[in-house]
Amino acid sequence: MELPNPVLTASGCGGTGRELAQFSDVARLGAFTTRSITMAPRAGRPTPRMAETPSGLLNAVGLQGPGVDAFLQHELPWLVERGTRIVVSIGGGTAAEYAALARRLADVPGITAIEVNLSCPNIEDRGRVFAREGSAAAEVIASVRAATRYDVPVIAKLSPDVADVVAVARACVDGGADALAMINTPVGMSIDVDTMRPALAAGTGGLSGPAVRPLAVRCVWQVHAALPGVPIVGMGGVTTGRDALELILAGACAVAVGTALFNDPYACPRILRELEELLQRRGLDRLADAVGLAHRPAGSQQRTRTDLEESSL
Amino acid sequence: MELPNPVLTASGCGGTGRELAQFSDVARLGAFTTRSITMAPRAGRPTPRMAETPSGLLNAVGLQGPGVDAFLQHELPWLVERGTRIVVSIGGGTAAEYAALARRLADVPGITAIEVNLSCPNIEDRGRVFAREGSAAAEVIASVRAATRYDVPVIAKLSPDVADVVAVARACVDGGADALAMINTPVGMSIDVDTMRPALAAGTGGLSGPAVRPLAVRCVWQVHAALPGVPIVGMGGVTTGRDALELILAGACAVAVGTALFNDPYACPRILRELEELLQRRGLDRLADAVGLAHRPAGSQQRTRTDLEESSL
Amino acid sequence: MAGSPVQVTGTVLTTRRVDAYHALTVVAPGIADRCRPGHFVTASVGGPNTSMLTRRAFAVHDVKPDYGGTVELVFGVRGPGTAWLADLRARDTLDLVGPLGRPFPLPRDPCTCVLVGGEYGSASLFALADALQARGCRVDFVLGAPSADRVFGALRARRMGETTTLTTEDGSLGMRGKVTDVLPGVIADARADAVYACGPMDMLRGVTAVAVEFDIPVQVAVEERMACGIGVCMTCVLPVIGDDGVTRMVRACTDGPAFRGERVRFEDVGTIPFDALGAPGGRHA
């Protein structure tokens, strides 16, 4: 899978693509990642759905969306027409539902990759989130992999709030994941001390933004160290080219931008520009030369060996 | 266990007590929590040991300290003399080592509680941190509980980077913990994009400060909901009375202040003052009336029943 | 929409206090050009290295052609973001995105409109009144707030409106009570054809009920917590009934903020109505 550049939108943060297109050309994105598409339409969670925290954002949108049929009818074609690289994120409550979604997408042209949002509650395991447990995650990935065309990569999206992210990553790769995306939002909460009630209607929510970047860098670092051959899409608090480079040096070969889009709708092209400048200033001609570079032993010269293709997922 | 007030210092953030005493009276603290004391002296990790992240701080001090003997000889007596309430934090590499520490402290007068730092690598389990796994954590707690005088509470300090903090909390309580402290720092990382190396010599470090407060509030909330009778010391990013109240409304009956001390050495008395004012303005005469108040069903009247004593751990 | 939104690093031209509110005039040509009544803008707050990530939304109070185009925002200090804005001084820069949202639709033919504003909500009504009067409409104002210092724009309303009725809950200005107490009388006296309203959700609900009672159309501009303002985050939704009779959770920022009042399910704001499209266990799920 080749991308025009390594800066993607993060799932659930770029709307349908049309909204961002008011600001800049979506075909110029490394890829547009859709919100997590579900089988049936979903109204999501009640409001308030957002709360600001220090350098962070809590959200509990609850995968609001029109369902896969309406998505294929009204949202995907528009993106395809524009020549956008499209990563379709999918979410479900059982492995079977993920597989059914993958089957529904299998014959649809124009899909660059399937990203499996594993931060959904497993309705067969008392609502425990798939990403929390390697075997549940692997089962989902295997069923999606089996239902997806061989030439469409399946990306497993992991969450940082587990005891051992490497174990979950390894399980997903063993289950057939072609690449990994991390991090999804860890679960957080905020309480309004004036109303003395949770700030979000849903109580807890996902924490995103620069506050979680150290967790994202750590996850990418650990997984890249353990599974150096597996492409990683890094995300979590990327707001500048420096942040993107941080994740790349940790081992990501592409980055996704989420919360930063809310403050700066031009974030993706800006971050790409900044990243390219930083790479150039460091004499890193190819992005691949920078991937995982911070892992080289202290004091050693710049890595020359490259085991990853430019922007390949 | 009665404390003069609900604002404590967090382990590893108040030095030996003498340094803070230059700014305000340590006897006025709810309690002074020591850095985690180890059996032998420890030199800790190489520098750089700190890196700033957005609204957060990464540290990798590595439990530098003089060892339990020197602690008992040079540090504890000074605190006892001043009439300070003292929570002694302990850290070890095996359950047996924790137990040995607890025995060493058992006959020492002036210790208000033992806090067990479970975020230490278990040298018998390939360095896996105790707090990551309920049974390992419970084993440590049980051995410390057995070695500690019946009237000295044992507090289990938990970490947020687990798949299910409630399961670990429950295991610790079943193992004999009288109270819980949360959160210890989740593992994070930062890479210096100029040197293209990890910002910390140790690579990864613990993330603290307001960035992690949403994780702390969530952990306290979840554990209080599951184990409403268990006293919780809340911590993680408390910098103001509002932050303290947030954790209290989530279910903490006391709060500890860590990173905020680095910016404001007067943080503890200031936060206490701000907290008292906030409680008063809300007509909450007793702190106990506020503990867990955000859990009441939406729209219900203020809780009047109280199942927790004021500032009791 | 009158052209697509842009991001502009504006310069603060003037700041002033207006009773309980602060008003900022910002030079922001690209935005000013495109603004229509009911549009809003979002401001980045806190400056470099701030811990505040999300933009704050504000109705555009006034647009002027000076310096290539200025917009004026009127706001009360609620939390840290508005506190930061209140500290801005002339010549500081302010990063704005706009114009955003669906502006107020205007009647095709001249008619009589009652414009109802609650607190700072009235800020967006004067540009609307201008546009209506330019189309030959008669405009009557009803402005209310808890207290006199929080009624915004009374003088200007008096200058512009055929009639202006003020209410305060504490009686410190105009009639004691709420705008909904006086609205039926105003509608009746003016023989109003339509109502526009902007203010707190409770007020919009009450105003809508009155308009429905009189069987005249009502446009309300709603306020919901917004993380992006541009339609990508889905945090600002509220239940609105579509042309097909189906309730959907629609975005206040891009499907609104102006809605036909009777389409907004005010009683259900903050919930997912069981019959909304995609509601848990609902018929469409």
Added chain:
Amino acid sequence: MAGSPVQVTGTVLTTRRVDAYHALTVVAPGIADRCRPGHFVTASVGGPNTSMLTRRAFAVHDVKPDYGGTVELVFGVRGPGTAWLADLRARDTLDLVGPLGRPFPLPRDPCTCVLVGGEYGSASLFALADALQARGCRVDFVLGAPSADRVFGALRARRMGETTTLTTEDGSLGMRGKVTDVLPGVIADARADAVYACGPMDMLRGVTAVAVEFDIPVQVAVEERMACGIGVCMTCVLPVIGDDGVTRMVRACTDGPAFRGERVRFEDVGTIPFDALGAPGGRHA
């Protein structure tokens, strides 16, 4: 320590550029009173709602009695914290904690001292020179930096010092080279009894080596990344040999920043020497 440190919300009196550096004079009575040469202060940066949590450490350049007491800091812009400080204007407030650290010990009897400053490190040497001269000491300066604009205080050194020798790596001012290239000559010519040095770690290492060569005492003021500056966080440690010959990881902020040069294990800074107290697998563990 000359009294314990305090927190002061100071007011910026003046700001000025000095070549590559910024200088801030801050009214901070409680701190100014207590400062002795070699003390440092920490500044809270970023203002309300900032994402920057830790204070930044700066040597106190000058203390004056004006307005109850002022301190002057001299700094280069390195990252976002110093960039924020560089933007401060007169009348802004600045939150300072100080005085912090162990100041330079002064000789009991009059003697000849060479004061060596690298880059902004020379900032803390002038108060020291004052104190030394007040005790009847002779003072000679050696100041160096990579380039002329980064040599701080050359004029003042020329006024105060018996001799002043300047070095720059690019030769743009004084001798081309490093302070350590000229230091042996200065020590020999002045028949110096002691050396004081402040600057980058590499320079301190070199200066210490020279002083050891001459068998004269040397005091160095070190810089380490600090999260607290008050001795509670243990992030600022470096390996220093104690009176008992045991190497300990000691805090730069409270055990230093001034140390006897020969006691600092410069080659091992950034590591835990295997023979340090409590080193992993070490003999004391």
